[in-house]
Amino acid sequence: MNRIFLFMFFLAFMSCKKNETPLVTIQEDVAFLAKDELEGRETGTENEVKAATYIKERMESIGLLPMGLDGTYYQTFTFKPKKGPHDEVQFVENGDSILSGRNVIGYVDNKAENTIIIGAHFDHLGMGGEGSLYVGEDIHNGADDNASGVGVLLKLAEKLKDTLNGNNYLFMAFSGEEMGLLGSNYFAKNPTIDLSKANCMINMDMVGRLREDKTLSVSGTGTAPIWNQVLNSVNPGFKLVLKESGIGPSDHTSFYLQDIPVLHFFTGQHEDYHKPSDDFDKLNYEGMEMISGYIVSTIGELDGKEKLQFRKTKNESEETPRFKVGLGVMPDYLFDGKGMRIDGVSEDRPAFKAGLLKGDVVVKLGDSTVTDMMSYMRALSVFKEGDSADVTVNRDGESIVKKIDF
Known part of the structure; x- marks a missing residue:
């Protein structure tokens, strides 16, 4: 009797499994x-x-x-x-x-x-x-x-x-x-x-x-x-x-x-x-x-x-400065350290030509210290096409200065 019950239960279970999505x-x-x-x-x-x-x-x-x-x-x-x-x-x-x-x-x-x-x-x-x-x-x-x-x-x-x-x-x-x-x-x-x-x-x-x-x-x-x-x-x-x-x-x-x-x-x-x-x-x-x-x-x-x-x-968004120029980088929006970490660099743009790399952390742009994303955007907003500026980045613990031509 128990064998018959188990067999019937198995058939019913397999039938349900087949009909499930x-x-x-x-x-x-x-x-x-x-x-x-x-x-x-x-x-x-x-x-x-x-x-x-x-x-x-x-x-x-x-x-x-x-x-x-x-x-x-x-x-x-x-x-x-x-x-x-x-x-x-x-x-x-x-x-x-x-x-x-x-x-x-x-x-x-x-x-x-x-x-x-x-x-x-x-x-x-x-x-x-x-x-x-x-x-x-x-x-x-x-x-x-x-x-x-x-x-x-x-x-x-x-x-x-x-x-x-x-x-x-x-x-x-x-x-x-x-x-x-x-x-x-x-x-x-x-x-x-x-x-x-x-x-x-x-x-x-x-x-x-x-x-x-x-x-x-x-x-x-x-x-x-x-x-x-x-x-x-x-x-x-x-x-x-x-x-x-x-x-x-x-x-x-x-x-x-x-x-x-x-x-x-x-x-x-x-x-x-x-x-x-x-x-x-x-x-x-x-x-x-x-x-x-x-x-x-x-x-x-x-x-x-x-x-x-x-x-x-x-x-x-109302506090975000407007830009006349760009570095040509993808910021790392998840970075919670001091500065603005670069998550990607577009070819033939100012950052690429200056030799900036993915992973560089921008800590100074021109005369402005960069501590976070908002301070980076404020620093960038003062430049126009034709301007030049020094940018300081931390790269693997080393401070590096590059010249950016906008």
């Missing part, structure tokens, strides 16, 4: 979104539609409810693209030369009072053009920017569904981020849920390049009094770089401007940023799993608690 890894999601066939997922193209369809099907397989328009997972928006670099994109209903983008939105309804919004943008630069740091036309796959964020978004949907139920969850993949936060801006002004019930918004943009020292930037920590305490108490071993401002060059900004507490997770820029070389095989997938676990733990601290209190923060 197998879990998809972050790596598999990124591999699809960042493949050459999608040609960079530029907003308004058929390849953006293919990427959106994939995300919709993934949300459906996870068991998220549609929370777009008309009972679908999609929120479509139409707009006129910019004619020049200083123009603004305009949302329009109809007319000539309009493009369409789409947000992909899924929902977990825990019958809770408040909702946590979790987002990441899925569009990228297509074949290049405006915004690209590559000379020429080639596929910009955007594996880190921002297939990585979407991969973590979908992993969070799997982890949070049927677990933490003190909040509802709205999972949203935005389009149009590279054109000026279009998708998140449109949703914030045309929400498919009651935004007065939004507890907070968590954004992942470029979370695929966690470094060996596990440095992780989290912005928006000043937008709710509890953030610093929570982030430090559940930290599994990250070297955290915490920034208070709720304003930044990613989709969390659209929600901060609606008086919603935000957090933005970011593993730093790199030499492949906005270039065709931002590819699937360069990402740190173990690091992305670690980040997803950290976000779940952060959300767990909010479970069953009162709605977060919103606080306004200083708008750091």
Whole structure:
């Protein structure tokens, strides 16, 4: 009798296993979104539609409810693209030369009072053009920017569904981020849920390049009094770089401007940023799993608690000086030492010609001492084309002076 029971149990178990939807890894999601066939997922193209369809099907397989328009997972928006670099994109209903983008939105309804919004943008630069740091036309796959964020978004949907139920969850993949936060801006002004019930918004943009020292930037920590305490108490071993401002060059900004507490997770820029070389095989997938676990733990601290209190923060972008010239370097935004560390040098630009290298830490530019990113930008802002200046850098413990010709 026992043998028959065990045999029947085994058959039933195997039948259930066959009917289960197998879990998809972050790596598999990124591999699809960042493949050459999608040609960079530029907003308004058929390849953006293919990427959106994939995300919709993934949300459906996870068991998220549609929370777009008309009972679908999609929120479509139409707009006129910019004619020049200083123009603004305009949302329009109809007319000539309009493009369409789409947000992909899924929902977990825990019958809770408040909702946590979790987002990441899925569009990228297509074949290049405006915004690209590559000379020429080639596929910009955007594996880190921002297939990585979407991969973590979908992993969070799997982890949070049927677990933490003190909040509802709205999972949203935005389009149009590279054109000026279009998708998140449109949703914030045309929400498919009651935004007065939004507890907070968590954004992942470029979370695929966690470094060996596990440095992780989290912005928006000043937008709710509890953030610093929570982030430090559940930290599994990250070297955290915490920034208070709720304003930044990613989709969390659209929600901060609606008086919603935000957090933005970011593993730093790199030499492949906005270039065709931002590819699937360069990402740190173990690091992305670690980040997803950290976000779940952060959300767990909010479970069953009162709605977060919103606080306004200083708008750091308003204090950023304007430049007439540039060094041609990629700053290391995660560096927390004294000075401005160079994370990449562009060929045929002033820094390259002067012999500056990746890893150099700028400590003086002209007559100005450089202690951090803001002091570096202030020092750079006084120069114009044709000027020359000495720059002092620390290189492997040695102080080196080079001449920069702007």
